[in-house]
Every structure is written in structure tokens, then in C-alpha cells.
Amino acid sequence: MDGILAALDGRILTAVIALPVFAALVLALVAYLLDVIGLKYLPASIWRSVGFGASLTTFAATVYIALAVFDPERLGLQVVEVFEWSASLGANLSFALDGVSLCFLVSTTGLVPLAMMSTRGAVDGSARAWVLMMLALETTMLGAIVAANLLTFVAFWAASLIPLLLWMGRWGGLGRARAASRIWTTEAIGLSGLLFVVFVLHETTLAQFGAPTLDLVPTALTGTGERTLLDVRIELEDQWPLLLAFGIGLATRLPIVPLHFWLPAAHAAAPTGLSVLIATGFVQTAAMGWLRFALPLFPDAATAAGPALSLLGIVALAYASLIALVQEELKRLVAYASVGYAGFALFGISTLNVQGLTGAVVQLLTHGLATAGLFLLIGFLAVRRGTTEVAAFGGLAKPMPVCAFFFALMVLSLMGLPLLGGFVGDLFVLLGSLETRRGLSVFALIAMVVAASYLLWVQRRIFLGPVDEPANRGLIDLDRVERGIMLAMTIPIVIIGVYPNPLLRRIEPAMLELLHQMERRSVVIEAPAEEEEGAPVSASGRVDLVHFDERAAREPS
């Protein structure tokens, strides 16, 4: 063990990212060699168990990193690992961790084994390619989550499309071709935006530093010394088109209304395991794009666009929730729910203060888990009934009480019930928005509270009432494996809800650092802080209460 760790010193993050696809390639190679020497193919069960083992090992390694390597007290990027790729492009393979990417990393690696387990038996005919695609998708998503170089980020971002589309096309359900073409179209649009920014920044750093660099961390591999991408000066009028291009790229994946149309189609057609990963890791790569690149690189434009983005987020939440209210198909319904929550996350991000940003990250994490849990449950129902139409169900709490129990838990977390994860994110986003977007925060609150009603509506239609359909009468409840999967999904939601401080302590420093970077890089000359319009205390009325101590006030005199 010590030997392994010593060998991995300085490369542990890279090793974790590469492990899934490495395992897949070794398997493929072994299978090919066996084929060459005339033996039979490796049986599917070996593929599956090796794939499962690889993903589980990856998860264990990320947990090790989270507990032993990562230092929550440190600001800025850590566990930095840089490999030369193309010095002339200023592009290296750079990976680094901060609190946010750590959380997304752990959640994504933890979900892959669960996603694998959830599709037992369903893909026996082609398990080899299936394992290969899943592991490849994991590696590409992880790479984008921890990328510390713009081109690395974009490369992994684009690469993740390949396994995704192959998976969708090979194992998707009805409408998979349509879904795949929609994904491809929107992602192509988004990718062109991202590449545009890459080229412009490449030219800009070349002009300003004499050598190109796209790295967020200083490295000797580029000829720019201590200067990084974050030292490049971008004038305000240049920030606008760049932010627009980059933002559209990210908005295709987060996904933000009106660029969301691929997601309902994708979820409706995707197999359960893929839905789980789209709802979590795939969407979280877009959030990393916002937090690690878009906001620090274009701080002034982002600040100026903040109110508009907040408004967009709220409109997206309300719009998607209202549409979810009338969906008749479960997967589409949950897909619209996740569109709505993506809007809420954008709202949190665009508040541009610590609480709002932290809330958005927590919210992406917990709502991702909860929607993934719903997709899993819907998958379990679909296996039993062969359909996901809401109308086909009814009164399932009688034959499937455990399923109803977990469904209710996930819904309650999405609704923001205290002691479940969703509450923490919602609370922080709302608190943050009160500071900078007070007018909108009331609408956010209303939208957030009302948004949950469609979930209740669907829960009632599926699980409550009399069992009308004869086919539903004999349904078998979740078996042991399925219960285990759902329990594994529930535990983090409950832990985050009951005691969120350890999580918050890791996210907040990253957000502080982000805000610090934005302030440092701002090219707009700081005007003296103006009194915000509608501030509660009139100039004459401000009193020195900074030292007001709540604790002292609580003690009776």
C-alpha cells in the first residue's frame, strides 16, 4: 500500500482519473489477445466484474484523496498535477482540486458503481462494449471536473460526448436517434463557443506574455514563468463576447432554458445508468466550467450580467416546473425537474457571493443525487412494468412500500425538507440572493416552494390511491440489491442534511478564492462602494452594531 502511494506521489489525481479507462483498455487488450491466439472471448461476467471493481476502486481512491490528501483549510487549487501535452499551444494536461471539484469528484465516482449495479442483466448481450463505454464516460467526466487548464477542460468536455452518444445510440430506448442527434447538435453549438474562447485566449496570452498559456496553475512547461491564464488582462468590451460564447457553451450542458431541449429527450431515451450520470457528473462539468473558468476569467462582464443571469435562472426554474406539472411520462417529468433545478443553480451562481455560490454547489450535489435516485427508481419500475407512463401506475404503495418510501425520501429532499440535503443548498442560495438580488429572491422563494408541487402530484398518482390496473397488483417490491443501491443514494443525502458543516467547510474556501480572483482580475476601476439602492438603513440611521453579540444578548442579565 505504501509502495503504491509512493509511486503515485504527485500523480494520484491523474491516476484516479485514468483508472476507469485504463481498466477498460486492459480488458479490451486482453480480450483481443485471447482472440488472436484463438481462445474464446472473455465472458461478459468478467468484463462486468472487472468494470465494477475498477469503478469501485476509483471511488475508494477519491475517498482517500478527500480524507487524506485534500486540505480543507487551504485556499486555492491544490493537488496540482501537470503533464506536458502541447507547449506551443500553451496546453498542458493539468489537473487540480478545490473543494467544489472534490465534492463533484466523490459524488460522480460514487455513482458509477451504483449505475452499473442498477442495470444488472439488462445488457447481457453486449456487456463488453457497455462496460467500456461506462468507464470511458467516467474518465472523461472526471477529467473535465478537475481540469486546471482550459484546453484540458474543453478536451475532456468534448471527449465525454463520444461514450455518451455511443451509449445512447446502442442501449437507448424509444427515440434514441432523435435524442442523440439533439445532444450532438446542441453540444456542437456549445463546443464551438468553448473553442472560440480557447483560440482567443491563446492569442491573447501569446500577445501579452510572449508565450501562450491556458493553465490556471503556474508551471514551468509554458514559457510564461509564474504568470498563468488568470493573469491575462481582458478589457471589459472583450469580456462580453467571450462570456457570451463561453456561457452559451456551458448553458447547453447545465442546461439552461431555452437550450434545454435536448435533456428531456435524452432522459426519455437514455437507459437508467446513463440518466443517473447525466443528472450528476455530466451536468456538474458545466458547473465547474462556470466556477473555475467563466467567472474568474470574465469577472466584470459576469458581474454586470449577474442580474440578467439571475432572472434567467428564476424564469428557467418557474418555466421548467410548470411544464413538469403537466408531463405524463415519468422520465420526462424528472428531466424537467432537473432543468428547473439547473436554473436554480444558475441563480445561486449568479448571486456572486459566498453563500449563494456555496448553496448552488450543495444544491447541484444534493439535487443531482435526488434526481439520480428518482431515475433509478423509475428504472426499477420500468423493468417491472415495461412502461414509464404515469397513468399506468397507481396505488403502488401497497405492493411496493419500500419503493414508495425511497421515492418519498428523494422527493422530500428535492422539496427542501430540513434534515435532508436539499434544504441546505436551498437555504444558502436564498440567503445569498438576499444580499445581492433581493427583489428576485422573493420570486426565487415562491418558485422554489411551488416547484415541488408537481413532485407531490406525481408521487400521489403513482403510489397512492387504489390499485386500478390489474398489472400493478402483483408487482414485486425492490429486492436486496435495489434496496442497497437506494440506501447508498440516501445516506449522503441524509448526512448532508443532518450535519452539513464538513461539506460547507470544503466548499466555502473555494468560493472565497473564486470571489477573490474575480475582484483581483477586475479591470473596471473600483468605484467607492455606493450605497445600494433600497438599502435598509438610511445614512443617518446607521448605527454601530458591528459588535452586537447575539450570544451576549441571549444571556439574561
Next chain:
Amino acid sequence: MIEIGGWNEALGGSIIRWIAILPLLAAFVHGVLIGLVRARISNRSIWAISLSGLVTSFALSAISLFDLLDVGRLDPILDSVGPWIGGGVGPRSFSAELTFQFDPLSAVFCLTVTATALAVYLHTIGQVANGVVDREAGHRTFAMLDLLVGSTLVLVLADNLLLFFLGWAGVGIASQLFAAFEFDDSDASRAGATTFVIGRIGDLGLLAAMLLLFDGLSRAGAPALTFRGIEAAFRLLEGQGVLWLSYGSGGTEAPLLLEIVGFGLVLAALTKCAQVPVHFWLPQSTGAPVSASALIQSSTTVVAGIYVLLRFAFLLESAPGALRGLIFAGTATMLLTALGAATQIRLPRLIALTTSSLLGLVVLGVGIGAYSTATFLLLTHAFVKTMLLLTSGLVQSAQKGETDLRQMGGLAQRLRLTHGLYALAALAVVGFPPFANFFPIEELLAFLWISARPESDLLLCVTFLSLGLLAFALARSHFLIFWGNARPAGQATPRLRDATGWRLHSLTGLAIMALLAGGLGPSQFWGDLFDAPTEQMDSVGFFLTTAIPGGPDPELAGFERWTLIGGYLVCLLLGLTIASLRYARQGYGTEPKRPAIRVATDWMREVFYIERAAQIFLVRPIRWLSQEALARGIENQLIDRVVVTGGSGLVRQTVWSVLRRLQNGRLQSYTLIGLLTVLVVVTWMVV
């Protein structure tokens, strides 16, 4: 750190937390057993888990009450478990601790909740033992009862806003679960949905109030999350004449934020107390087991609503608009639901409407500033309403679940004991002297009389009218159930017997409380009659003086007071007499014939169709908007068809038309393209 002394200190200062945590722990164990493990455990184990938690809670509450009295100054006992949620930087950072606070107000509610819950638990045990409720339903009932009681205790013991909201949400979830208890019944699942949506509206109000309050305080430089901290900050800011919490204008009369916060709190309270216009979840959710209804309507869910008002009484007094709304809603509820109760034909709905009506009186009491009297009424009401509901449960189970009053009658001969208990409970609910509710209601009337509000005369009249109607409604139900001739439904069960065992014992305990609870705090007016010293008479009122604003007693005595009491009694007697004349002998009779009266009866029975109006004017437009405008119009037509399909079609056509022209098969044009390409490349390299 304050001295806590007594048992609390002897036990390491950490017994308050267990009052709330133990029932929740029991709920968790039940939840895992039912929802996850699907284990079937024996009835005795179920009872052991639930009762041990509750009894310990009750005992700890009682011990802590003695400690509180021991301290003398009634300083709150604080029990801090540790940090819970915190974050942010600078003046807006916050840290909510998991701290429980046991002050006089919490003490009163803790004891009320645990005591009534104890009676209800024992009654439920009796039901299961007698086979009225089967094992599976009994297990679920106990799990949800534990959740309900535990959440209520968290709510009343909370020391800060977030913990308070935790208890609040737990109470909401438990109420919703109970409303949908018979989940395979479509009515029950609908009731669950209604309860949930109304509860959600209340959550919205409370969350908005909490967040805006915290925001306003931190903008004023005094961020506070704990109740005591908020009050201290509030007083500090008020004392310095700061126009804090006023948005922008800086005017003297417009603390707009306070009004918004006040309205949020009032909205939250109205939803939990089942007040007009959000009352209809309570009559709908009467499909719940009777023991659950008894707790929801007496000491848990409805307490949450009043408690939030009492905790923020200091703030509401600075929000006159919100207070006016509160008074209006309370008064309207009192009258409208009393009318509904007077014409109701379903027994559980009738009782639920009387609950709404009496809580309207409590809400009105809070609105006019009679805080300790309102608390007192809530306390006595908890016991007598529990008793009334449990007794009505006996009637229903004797009738094999029949709830239609028209199908009942003549039960008095066979259920003698139940007959007496129901009569006692009904009289105690409407406050017939000397039973429990008499003293607080009489005190509230006196408060109304001396209230400086311009409309107080009108309020007083409405209160008299409503009390008379309530007396009529309950007397009517009593006569229809027990008097007159036995109905077919009654005859179908030949061996009707009074309940025995725990079902009876629990009611005996409650009956004693119904007789005596009024003695806990009659106002000094009664004390003066017997030369009792001040503090011994209104013990509840004086106990609460440190926790909530306002004096314990109305300054009204002599002739005026006697006039009020006389008027009150006349109203009650009128209600009773009319009911007895109409229903004592001939039973329900027939529905009214004249169309005008029939329509009027229907309107009253349905509480003026408020629910249907909400359905038509709120729910349907939203669904229409979602279905037609958004889902069909924008999502399908605009985005799917026009933008995506149309857009891609356009792109495809354009690209193809260009490519088609290039790929024309003519050698000349290919050569031309080749030449042009070479030209461009050469130019590029040269330049």
C-alpha cells in the same frame, strides 16, 4: 452561562434535548422498521418503543418545569448540542446551533403536548388491543404519532429559527402523512395532497419571514438567529430609533419589511391553525385515524400555528397591518366555520370545523394582544378537544365507521358512559361553566371588551354569535347521536358496549382535565371573589409573563364583567335550547324543502365554497397555463418544432443547396474551384 440548577444541572445540563429527541428517535426506529426493513414486530414492542420515548419526554418536561420554577426568575434553561449549519463571511455569516431552550412558554406547551399525547397513545393502545385497529395500521399510527409529537417538541423547544423550521416542517409532513393515512383510498390521497399544498404555502410564509428578518437584521448590523437574540436586537434597534427594516424611503411610518415579515408569519400561522381561507385541509383530513386527528386538532399541528405567533408577538406588535389581517382572519374563521359546523352532517368534519372556529378565537386573542389568555385557551382546548375527538371515535367504531349523523340515533341507552363523556366534552369545548374552556373564553371576552380597537364591538358580537353557534352545533351532534330512535345502522350491531380498558382510562384522565384544567389560570377577577392572592390564582398567566408580552389579566371587573359572562351564558343556552327543540326528539328529519334555505344550508355546510373557489381561480388557471401555454405552446410548438426542427431543417437545406451546386459533375467547375484554391494558398504563402 446561566445557572440551571436542579435536575438539569445534576444530569449534566443535557436533559432538554432528550424531550424532543426521544420521540423522534422512536419515529426513526419505526420508520426504518416499516419503510426499509419491512419487519413485523409484536404489538408490545411497538408500544414499548413509542411509550418509553413519550413517557420519558413527559417526565423530563415535568422535571424541567420544576427546575424552571426553582430558578425563581424563570430564566430559560438552555441545552446546546453543538453547531449545526453555518456559513458565510463577514456580517452576513451565520451559525445555527442545535440548541434547545426551555422557557415558560416552551414549558407550557411541552407539558400540554406530552400529556395529551400520553392520553392519545394509551387510547390507541386500547384500540389495537380491542382489535378496533389492526396491527399494521397501529404500527404506522404510532410511527407517525411519534413523528408528530417529536416535531412539535422540537418546534416548541427550538432556540433559533432554523431549528424551529425543522420542527415546523416535521409537523407538516406528519399531518400530511396522517391525512393520507388510508393511502389506497383516493379521497385520502387527495386530502393528503391538499394538506401538503396548504402546508407548503405556510412554509413559504414562514421561510420568507425568517429569511427577510435575518436579512434585515444583518443589514442593520445585528444579525441574529436565536429568538432571544432577535428580540434583543429588535429592542436595541427600536430603542435607538433606527429606521431599520424600512425599505429605502426612510419615512417614519413605513416599516414595510416588518409588515412583510409579519404577513409571512401570519400566513404560516393561518395555514397550520386551519383558518379561513386556508382552513379546508383540516375537515378533509379527517380520514386519519381518530387518535391522530385528536392530536392534530388539539396540541400539535394547531399549536405550531399559534406558537409562531406567540414567539414573535414582540414583532407583530410593530406590524399593524399584519395584525389587522390576523384579527380579520380569526374573526371570519370563527363565524364561517361555526356556521359550517352547525349545518354539518359528517361527525368528523363537524368536530374539525369547531376546532377551526375555536382556534379563530385564539387567533383573535393573539391579535388583540391577550397572549397569555390565548395560550391558556389553547391549553384547556387541547385537553377537551382531545377528549371530544376520542369520544367521537368511540361512537364511530360503535357505528362500524359510519360518520353520517343522519344515520345515527338512540345510542344513549346502549353507550351510557360514552353518552356522558361526549356530553361533558361538548360542554367543556364550548366553555360551559365551570368546565375547562369557560375561564379562558370569559377572560378573552373581557379583553375584547376593553380592547381599544375601533371594531371591538363588532368583534365581540361575532364572538358571541359564534359561541352560540358552536353550542348549537355540538348539542345538535349530541342529540343526533345519542337521543331519538335507533337508526338502522345502529341496529345492525346488536351487541354495543361501552369501551373498556385503556380506551376508557385515557378518557377518564382527560375528563378530569376537562373538569379541572380551567383552574390552572382563571383570572384574578375570580380570585378576588374568594380573596385569593394574586400569583396563586392565574398561575399560567403569571408563569408566562417573562416569556411573552402583555399582562395576564384584563382590567375589568364588576358589573361589566358580569354582563359579559351573562351574555356569554345566554348565547350558550340559546344554542343548546334551539338544538334541543329541533333535534332532541325527532332526530334529523328531512332536508329543508324551500330552495332558498337549501342553498343557504349548502353554502354554510361547504363553508361558502372557499375550497372550490381556490380550485377554480387558482389551481385551474395554473394548470391551463402549464398545459396549453407553456407545454404545448412554447415547449412543443416554438422550441421543438420551430427552433429545433425548423432551424435544423433550414440549416440542412442551406448547406445542401450549396453543396448540390458545387457537386454538379461538370469538369469545368471542378477545375475552377481547384484553380481558385491554388490561387488562395499561393497568395497566403507569398503574403
